[in-house]
Amino acid sequence: MTELNTIAVVGASLAGLRAVQALRREGFDGTITLIGAEKHLPYNRPPLSKSMLRGDDEVTLPGAEEIGDQWLKGRRAVRLDTGDRRLTLDDGSEVHYDGLVIATGARPRRLPEHPEGVHTLRTIEDSVALRAELAAGHDNVVVIGGGFIGGEVASTARSLGLPVTLVDASPYPMQNVLGAATARWLADHHRDNGVELISRTRVTGFDGTGGVTGVRLSDGRTLPASLVVAGTGVVPNTGWLEDSGLTLSDGVVCDERLFAVGAANVVAAGDVARWPHSLYGGELVRVEHWSNANDQGGVAALNLLAGPENAKPFADLPSFATHVHGARIQTAGLPHLADETRLVTGSPEEDRFAVAFARDGVLVGAVAVNSPKDLIRIKRAIVAGDGPDALA
Numbered sequence: 001m002t003e004l005n006t007i008a009v010v011g012a013s014l015a016g017l018r019a020v021q022a023l024r025r026e027g028f029d030g031t032i033t034l035i036g037a038e039k040h041l042p043y044n045r046p047p048l049s050k051s052m053l054r055g056d057d058e059v060t061l062p063g064a065e066e067i068g069d070q071w072l073k074g075r076r077a078v079r080l081d082t083g084d085r086r087l088t089l090d091d092g093s094e095v096h097y098d099g100l101v102i103a104t105g106a107r108p109r110r111l112p113e114h115p116e117g118v119h120t121l122r123t124i125e126d127s128v129a130l131r132a133e134l135a136a137g138h139d140n141v142v143v144i145g146g147g148f149i150g151g152e153v154a155s156t157a158r159s160l161g162l163p164v165t166l167v168d169a170s171p172y173p174m175q176n177v178l179g180a181a182t183a184r185w186l187a188d189h190h191r192d193n194g195v196e197l198i199s200r201t202r203v204t205g206f207d208g209t210g211g212v213t214g215v216r217l218s219d220g221r222t223l224p225a226s227l228v229v230a231g232t233g234v235v236p237n238t239g240w241l242e243d244s245g246l247t248l249s250d251g252v253v254c255d256e257r258l259f260a261v262g263a264a265n266v267v268a269a270g271d272v273a274r275w276p277h278s279l280y281g282g283e284l285v286r287v288e289h290w291s292n293a294n295d296q297g298g299v300a301a302l303n304l305l306a307g308p309e310n311a312k313p314f315a316d317l318p319s320f321a322t323h324v325h326g327a328r329i330q331t332a333g334l335p336h337l338a339d340e341t342r343l344v345t346g347s348p349e350e351d352r353f354a355v356a357f358a359r360d361g362v363l364v365g366a367v368a369v370n371s372p373k374d375l376i377r378i379k380r381a382i383v384a385g386d387g388p389d390a391l392a
């Protein structure tokens, strides 16, 4: 094992918490300092666009209360000196480390023109603010972006009886993630549930002073709007690492064992980490899913402890689930890499089906709508390196 007496973990959310827990479970008895910009105990984000919008406030991650004194709460790291192994925090204080886990996640991408009144969704505060608006009732809810957050917000707003227009730039929502057939089904599913879906259209600006009253579209129309929510993706939180010497490119670039490229004794995990995935020929991937942050936080921390020679590559299959208007949509692997798509079971007409994705004859991804068992079957075949014929 590498000689590490003090480990700093920056980012006190899912990946950061899992890193701390794994270190303690492994018997690390040195000092751990967890630095987190938020004031809450580490919490689960998936409920923020689901149950929390309907009034359920229970989001704290199990085990979060155990981190106690080692947690610098409401403190942001603003600079990393990898030569001196020193972090500078936003109050000017410094934290020295022997080993560092970077788990600073991601933040919502803002629109080029982003008025104050346009909601985004990443934190408890964001969810509480949006919940209050939804509860107040609105005549014109406009959701920008048909990804999983936009889709879930649209779904929740419809379940509360509010009229919703969903504006999405792609031909069908989530087409790049789900593939064309499922994305077409999703578009119909939104419409069947009362969402007015405007596809192939971008937002070009907003009307209103001191509040948004209209959303201007690339087709020349202006939509009346009393509540606007933007779900237009996220950007990794790497600004504080700019002059650290680490390689930054859509995240912290790591090797296959999650060691950050550019400095010794630094690992990264969760939404902020980008690493070469062995199941995909070493392609660099950054995965913005709960299960990835949950598993990667612990693996990155244990790799740090073990040292580069004894560390294990991280090659878990990315997987994700979302719920839209009562349907459960799950993905595994990376469907967007595929050159071949095959319907494995069911059909879009039945609202129950599973699709397998292959590249060069080898399975790389799966999408399932209301078919969890089929997703598990395809996942096993992906991990086994099978081709699509193995699913017949």
Ligand SMILES: Cc1cc2nc3c(=O)[nH]c(=O)nc-3n(C[C@H](O)[C@H](O)[C@H](O)COP(=O)(O)OP(=O)(O)OC[C@H]3O[C@@H](n4cnc5c(N)ncnc54)[C@H](O)[C@@H]3O)c2cc1C
Binding pocket: 010, 011, 012, 013, 014, 015, 016, 035, 036, 037, 038, 044, 045, 046, 047, 048, 049, 075, 076, 077, 078, 103, 104, 105, 106, 107, 121, 122, 123, 149, 237, 240, 269, 270, 271, 272, 287, 288, 289, 290, 291, 293, 319, 320, 321, 322
């Ligand atoms: C509304 C919503 C719904 C979601 N639903 C799903 C879902 O259904 N399924 C799914 O798989 N995934 C879902 N996700 C994604 C999932 O929550 C994320 O993949 C996961 O939270 C990533 O965890 P993380 O620890 O890497 O990063 P984050 O959860 O982003 O946490 C990073 C933490 O670091 C802090 N931080 C940032 N910069 C600094 C700094 N310089 N110093 C100190 N602290 C810093 C941040 O404040 C934050 O607390 C959802 C996300 C959101 C926002």
